[in-house]
Amino acid sequence: MRLMILGCPGAGKGTQSQFIASDYAIPSISTGEMLRQAVTAGSELGQKAKSIMQAGQLVPDDLIIALVKVRIAQADCAKGFILDGFPRTLPQAQALIDAKIALDVVLELSLDDEEIVHRMTGRLVHPASGRVYHRDFNPPKQANVDDLTGEPLIQREDDQESTVRHRIEVYHAQTKPLIDFYQHFPVDAGLPAPQFYRVSGLGTVEEVAARVRASLKNRG
Ligand code: AP5
Numbered sequence: 126m127r128l129m130i131l132g133c134p135g136a137g138k139g140t141q142s143q144f145i146a147s148d149y150a151i152p153s154i155s156t157g158e159m160l161r162q163a164v165t166a167g168s169e170l171g172q173k174a175k176s177i178m179q180a181g182q183l184v185p186d187d188l189i190i191a192l193v194k195v196r197i198a199q200a201d202c203a204k205g206f207i208l209d210g211f212p213r214t215l216p217q218a219q220a221l222i223d224a225k226i227a228l229d230v231v232l233e234l235s236l237d238d239e240e241i242v243h244r245m246t247g248r249l250v251h252p253a254s255g256r257v258y259h260r261d262f263n264p265p266k267q268a269n270v271d272d273l274t275g276e277p278l279i280q281r282e283d284d285q286e287s288t289v290r291h292r293i294e295v296y297h298a299q300t301k302p303l304i305d306f307y308q309h310f311p312v313d314a315g316l317p318a319p320q321f322y323r324v325s326g327l328g329t330v331e332e333v334a335a336r337v338r339a340s341l342k343n344r345g
């Protein structure tokens with residue numbers, strides 16, 4: 126299954142991708158995680174992306190498209206993959222079509238803007254794996270420590286409230302048009318249209334996961 130998970134910052138894309146990846150034994154590819162790892166490594170890409178991400182803006186399409194193409198050509202993606210955070214603009218969606226990469230499912234996690242800020246400011250991340258926790262809603266077994274490795278958890282630099290608000294604006298302006306794009310997938314794309322599902326991101330992590338599972342199970 127080739128699935129794309131779409132939704133505003135903090136909708137729970139990373140959290141739900143972890144469950145889908147484990148259910149279907151396919152890798153979850155988060156462009157945000159890949160960029161954060163590049164920033165930590167200090168690579169050329171990381172140096173270009175650092176200040177853009179801190180400001181809550183989008184990294185240029187050409188850089189991201191190249192990154193994703195290399196990643197999904199790797200052997201572990203042969204049986205399928207989850208794209209978390211890509212495509213995020215219409216040119217990125219077009220680049221997938223141009224590369225003849227068809228998606229089977231586009232899953233939108235919907236959530237109101239007000240709910241988002243609270244989720245983001247309590248988020249904790251394990252930098253090496255990208256595993257996501259929340260201080261109150263999805264706490265690690267031991268405070269500030271990753272469940273699997275015992276390594277320390279950190280807060281993301283772009284999770285300050287003012288940056289979160291800007292990321293939400295960027296989502297509405299640049300990423301939300303993809304909902305309409307995938308619901309009315311162009312007939313001249315030369316690829317089958319993906320199935321589109323909208324799942325509410327409200328409720329507990331487990332409630333959302335159950336909704337996601339039910340949608341994916343019912344697909345024809
Ligand atoms: P990215 O890392 O993709 O950030 P994002 O889209 O803003 O989304 P988040 O990761 O913040 O949220 P999420 O939906 O994954 O939520 P999560 O599961 O963590 O991108 C970061 C930056 O990289 C971008 O701003 C941009 O600069 C750049 N970038 C990345 N991709 C790009 C692209 N394609 N093009 C250009 N630039 C790109 O959940 C959030 C919190 O809520 C967690 O603490 C979690 O534990 C908690 N939580 C989750 N579900 C629930 C629930 N049901 N109830 C309560 N709490 C919950």
Ligand code: MG
Pocket residue numbers: 138139140155157209
């Ligand atoms: Mg994420």
